[in-house]
Amino acid sequence: MKNAQWWTLRAETEIAAIPMLGRFRELVHLRVSNADDKWHRNDLNDTLFLSTASAYADIVVGEKKMTSYLMRAQAKVPDGARLFRRMEDALPAIETAAA
Structure with a gap:
């Protein structure tokens, strides 16, 4: 009974509180919820590794x-990396972090 209570009452909140796992869960949920988004060979790897990087790195x-x-x-998980879509956009943040 205790496991059932955790699953129904606290699982989503507690999973979201774990930096990498919360991101991974949220990304998979967003991807599966979007019927127009087609999965490609490397998408699961990208999801796994970018979830980890964005949870624990400074800049991704x-x-x-x-x-x-x-x-x-980001709104549903603990603070993590600053996210950028292009390297040139990230360069000022990288330079500041390196200084």
Whole structure:
């Protein structure tokens, strides 16, 4: 009974509180909810690794679609990396972080 209570009452909140797992869950949810978004061979790898990077790194640069999903997930997960779609946009943040 205890596991059923956790699953129905606290699972979503507690999973969202774990930086990487919360992002991964949110990205998969967003992707599956979007019927127009077609999955490609590398999408699961991108989801896994960019969820991890954006949870624990300071700055992440990713391709447009995945970065958009990560930005949409930010409101539901703990603070993480600053996200950029293009390296040239990230350069000032990288230079500041390196200084």
